[in-house]
Amino acid sequence: MGFSTDNITGVVLALLSSGFIGASFIIKKKGLRRAAAASGVRAGVGGFSYLLEPLWWLGMVTMIVGEVANFVAYAFAPAVLVTPLGALSIIVSAVLAHFILKERLHKLGMLGCLMCIAGSVIIVIHAPQERPITSVKEIWVMATQPAFLLYVGSVVLLVFILIFHFSPRCGHTNVMVFTGICSLMGSLTVMSVKALGTSLRLTFEGRNQLIYLETWFFMLVVATCVITQMNYLNKALDTFNTAIVSPIYYVMFTTLTILASVIMFKDWDGQSGGSIASEICGFIVVLSGTILLHSTKDYERNSSFRGSHTPLSPSLSARLFSGNGDSKYDEEAPSSEQLSSRKQEPY
Template structure:
């Protein structure tokens, strides 16, 4: 109950103090944000790090270290979110009468989304097949959310219009969600005591017979 309450309180805090999004009028505007030096550096750093992890560390430590698969999913997931946001804006404007699919930038964002999603889903399935789901989910949630917030700050600069108090409040809300998630993970087996489990007898064990009739 406490873990659920922490997750709800943290999510509510982030939503109430979330920065206002920019008014995007075209995909070309998103493309300009994506081609700024800060995001370009992040984009190539992510691709290089993911390539190193896949070709060097996955064969050696993929089956023993959870962080290998989750790291790939989280890094690619941060790029996926930015690409999905651009494609979503293109769809919204196109349905509103402003066709955005006539620009090549829209198709580049679409290709990035497809590539990142396929790679992300592939290694997320490997992580779920190899490790306990109750461990994979909270670790992936924390890493994915952290990187997404970080790359959003770089690309969209959402926090430029916020003060120190609002930023600190959002960080506290995020930490609260992390605490609630890990508390849920740590207490997932609470209440499963041996007192409530019926004994199992094999054919070689004597079956207890009550003397009362």
């Protein structure tokens, strides 16, 4: 299948987004270490000296640029193409951490990186073309079709059940509760982001969509979903090991996002069975590579208790909705005395 101009634009923006976001972790971590060395108080124990560190702010600006590029990418390319490419930011972060922060990348982690790259190439080659949209009202018709309304209703019902029934009972013992809420809401976030991004794109092209109530409705949905995700993903990251939360969240979020996009935007309509199967295979390869990469990072962390300490690279999920953008491990490496005192602490 030939590439459309919009698909090429979306892929380029998604790749730039992954590069900027992955690099932002390393820049911010360098800033955190420099601030901790200057003040003697690390961010992980309540220090805020990093707010005066220019390198940390450079990392924040880099991350914002990456997020903006990702937002615009959804306005040009299907979600089934853009969303899986987000895994590449983990690779950028892991590789840069290996060379700049001297956080050793395990051989299996390297294999995970290669799997993510290979899966992404397969997805890009077989991705569907973006459907031409001329008005936000067209998106509204897609969003109000019975099949997608059924999906939205199911997501909202499941989120309410998880929040009000399971969260008080087992939210702090079962990682699936908080990550499930984030993933379900995340799929609606991407759909509304794509709708809003397309509306703004049409507006900049001279077809003003801000005069329509639907544009502002999608903006409200984006804000609501993002706030919900921020809340519950922060809870998940604060309660469970990041190396556990990150792959689970990425798998669930990406799977649900692709499902929602296929239902709402009919991404797979007109595609052959072979192309759809290839996309699914590429997606599975990316997921497998992501899990493998995070698993080896967890292995490196566990190994640190027997000698050298290798901090975790920040995760894709952590950079999305973790307050100031720092994961719980995005700080200066703890001393050997601190490691000894934590040795008996369960995760």
